[in-house]
Amino acid sequence: MSASAAGGISTRPWYREVSPRQWKSLFAAWVGYVLDGFDFVLITLVLTEIADDFGLSTVESASLVSGAFITRWLGGALLGAMGDRYGRKAAMVASILLYSLGTFACGFAWNYTSLFAARLAIGMGMAGEYSASATYALESWPTRARNRASGFLISGYAFGTVIAAEVYQWVVPGLGWRWMFWIGILPVLVALWVRRALPEAEDWTAEVGGAEARPNPFRPLFATRARATVNVVLAAAASVALFCVFTPAGAGMVPVLSVVAAACLVAFAAQLGGRTGWVLYVALMATVFCCFLYSWPIQALLPTYLKTELGYAPEQVTDVMYYAGFGTMLGCCLAGFVGDRLGTHKAYALTLIASLAFVFPVFAVQDSLVGLGMMLFAMLALSQGISGLLPKYVAGHFPTETRAASLGFVYNVGALGGAVAPVLGANLAEGMPLGRALAVLAFGLTTVVIVLIGCNVPHRLHRLIDRTADADHLVPAPVSVGAVSVEPTSR
Numbered sequence: 377m378s379a380s381a382a383g384g385i386s387t388r389p390w391y392r393e394v395s396p397r398q399w400k401s402l403f404a405a406w407v408g409y410v411l412d413g414f415d416f417v418l419i420t421l422v423l424t425e426i427a428d429d430f431g432l433s434t435v436e437s438a439s440l441v442s443g444a445f446i447t448r449w450l451g452g453a454l455l456g457a458m459g460d461r462y463g464r465k466a467a468m469v470a471s472i473l474l475y476s477l478g479t480f481a482c483g484f485a486w487n488y489t490s491l492f493a494a495r496l497a498i499g500m501g502m503a504g505e506y507s508a509s510a511t512y513a514l515e516s517w518p519t520r521a522r523n524r525a526s527g528f529l530i531s532g533y534a535f536g537t538v539i540a541a542e543v544y545q546w547v548v549p550g551l552g553w554r555w556m557f558w559i560g561i562l563p564v565l566v567a568l569w570v571r572r573a574l575p576e577a578e579d580w581t582a583e584v585g586g587a588e589a590r591p592n593p594f595r596p597l598f599a600t601r602a603r604a605t606v607n608v609v610l611a612a613a614a615s616v617a618l619f620c621v622f623t624p625a626g627a628g629m630v631p632v633l634s635v636v637a638a639a640c641l642v643a644f645a646a647q648l649g650g651r652t653g654w655v656l657y658v659a660l661m662a663t664v665f666c667c668f669l670y671s672w673p674i675q676a677l678l679p680t681y682l683k684t685e686l687g688y689a690p691e692q693v694t695d696v697m698y699y700a701g702f703g704t705m706l707g708c709c710l711a712g713f714v715g716d717r718l719g720t721h722k723a724y725a726l727t728l729i730a731s732l733a734f735v736f737p738v739f740a741v742q743d744s745l746v747g748l749g750m751m752l753f754a755m756l757a758l759s760q761g762i763s764g765l766l767p768k769y770v771a772g773h774f775p776t777e778t779r780a781a782s783l784g785f786v787y788n789v790g791a792l793g794g795a796v797a798p799v800l801g802a803n804l805a806e807g808m809p810l811g812r813a814l815a816v817l818a819f820g821l822t823t824v825v826i827v828l829i830g831c832n833v834p835h836r837l838h839r840l841i842d843r844t845a846d847a848d849h850l851v852p853a854p855v856s857v858g859a860v861s862v863e864p865t866s867r
Contacts, residue, residue, distance in 0.1 A: 390520065390521045393520075394517065398516050398518070401517075404468075405510075405513040405529055405532075406528065406529055406531075407532065408471070408472055408505050408509045409536065410532040410536040410539070411475075412502055412505050412506070412536060413532065413533035413534060413536025415502075416502060416533075416536075417540045417675075418482075418540055418556050418557060419444075419495070420441060420678070420680075421541065421679050422548060423437050423440065423679065424437075424679075426440070426491070430491075432488060435799060435802045439623060440495060441676045441794075442795035442799055443499065444502065445499055446499060446619060446622055446795060447496045447503070448502065448788035448792070449614075449788045450500060450611070451499060451504050451784075451788065452503035452504060452507050452783075452789075452791075453644075453784050454504070454784075455470060455501075455503065455784060456780040456781035456784025457592070457593045457781040458470065458508075459507065459508045459511060459781070459784075460584070460593050464508050464509075464512035464515070465574055468509055471504030472505060473501070474501030474504065475497070475499075475500070475505065476501070476561055477501075477561075478495070478496075478497030478498035478501060479498055480557060481494040482495070482557040483555070484554075503784060503787075506784070506788070507781070507783045507784030507787065507788075508780060508784075509529065511577065511771060511779050511780045513525050513526070514526060514768060515578055515579035515776065516577050519850070520851070521712075521716060522850050522851060523768050525712065526764055526768035527710070527713070527764035528708070528709060529767065530708045530763060530764035530767065531704075531705045531706075531709050531764060533704075534702070534760075537697065537700070537701040538702060540556075540697075541693070541701060542698075543556065545693075545694040547559065548690060580776060583777060584776060593648070596647045597644070597647055610640045610644065611640070611644075613636060614640035614644075617633045617640070618633075618637045620633050621634055622795055641789050645658050645785075648782070651841075652838075652842040655837045655838055655841055656773060656835070656838040657785075657786055659834035659837045660773060660786045661786050661790045662790070662828075663825070663829060663834055664786065664790020665789075665791075666821055666828060667766060667825055668791055668794040668796075668797060669797050669817065669821040670759070670817065670818055670820075670824070671763065671818075672793065672797035673797045673800065673801035673813070674760075674818055675760070676801070677801050677802070677810065678696075678697075678814075679693055679697070681814065685811055686748075688745075692745055698749070699749030699750065699752050700752045702753065703755070703756040703760075704756045704760045705761075707757030707758060707759075707760065708764030709761075709764070710761065711761050711762045711765050715768070720772075720848075721769075721830055722830070724769070724826075725826050725829060725830025725831075726830075727761070727762040728762060728822050728825060728826045730758050731822065732822060734755035734758070735755060735818050736819065739812060759822060766787075767783070770783055771849075772847075773838075773849065779849070804816065835847060
């Protein structure tokens with residue numbers, strides 16, 4: 377019997393396996409990521425203007441970027457659990473409403489504290505958008521093209537940053553920085569319209585939608601009254617500790633508060649993962665943390681570097697951000713093809729290794745906007761473009777019934793690396809030029825991520841405790857038909 381006769385291997389081009397309904401599903405999720413990128417990058421573009429208005433130091437300004445990360449772990453877990461229990465669509469709509477309203481509120485901020493509070497709301501919504509849209513898109517697409525779905529999806533974030541850069545050029549010089557946030561509410565109507573009649577994700581519908589008992593990913597946290605009380609206290613302690621770490625309220629206590637927050641979050645991971653899964657949760661949290669540490673210093677502080685060290689005008693900053701945004705966008709799309717061809721881990725490692733060749737040269741370019749733009753395009757296409765595979769990589773470790781909540785929690789706890797990154801970059805810049813500080817962080821942490829993902833460290837650690845752990849729940853292992861190994865049929 378041939379493999380094709382066995383019904384598992386398709387000889388059709390991959391794009392013919394994707395139905396119009398599946399393309400629509402991806403587009404709806406992609407639009408959410410465009411808005412995600414647009415709303416999130418606004419703060420980095422207007423950071424210097426806000427600092428001038430409110431009289432903020434470099435570290436205080438950087439903490440405004442960090443603010444949206446502080447609540448991400450909570451938003452990702454709660455909205456992810458909503459997606460597991462009630463469907464991916466409901467969580468997608470709730471997420472986009474939450475972060476868009478937070479963005480609108482930023483325009484009314486009257487001081488540092490009020491702006492920081494609005495950033496907390498943005499963080500919760502964006503965390504839910506990541507988990508809900510990523511699981512929705514991945515579970516809706518054919519099995520053998522899910523790296524492509526992941527890459528296409530994350531390219532929306534990069535496209536959103538390009539749009540934000542264009543709006544910045546036309547709006548801020550004439551109207552001021554507040555209008556950037558007020559304009560950010562308008563595209564929400566488009567996203568809600570696109571999502572109004574979406575079908576539910578196929579994997580969720582097949583495995584969860586028809587079940588009498590819907591999953592409750594947080595059941596381990598509330599198994600007894602005593603445990604529930606302890607976990608409420610842990611959640612409050614983690615939130616307060618993180619708030620103090622990234623605001624002046626925690627001055628002089630940052631190391632202690634960081635340990636408190638980390639201990640609380642690891643305690644949640646231990647309970648959610650259970651006896652055999654807690655190592656996987658913690659290892660994935662650490663991996664994502666390092667992914668944010670290598671990429672976010674540049675994402676958050678690149679406009680500041682361009683304006684302060686290179687003296688670029690707003691229109692020149694926009695030009696450079698075009699190169700950066702389109703490089704990342706192209707890299708995300710290509711990453712999906714490379715990932716499906718070579719495998720997620722190998723594609724991640726090889727692409728990041730190639731990106732290291734550009735890190736220090738990018739910050740050596742001083743007098744050529746075009747030269748700097750081309751170098752950034754190449755570096756970000758490789759280094760940040762490959763992050764298009766991160767949703768697929770993380771989500772593949774979890775089964776359908778708990779995927780959104782697990783992805784939302786693990787990814788967004790790790791995303792605290794994005795909160796640490798700009799503050800770390802700003803602190804390093806007090807002892808060296810900002811460009812050199814960004815290069816040092818990017819090079820060092822990229823090397824760490826190459827090892828963690830390239831060698832698949834989280835799964836290897838998980839296998840030490842659970843020998844039966846699946847390598848990838850999103851792409852099941854081939855099944856044997858006689859002597860022939862047959863890939864699972866695409867949905």
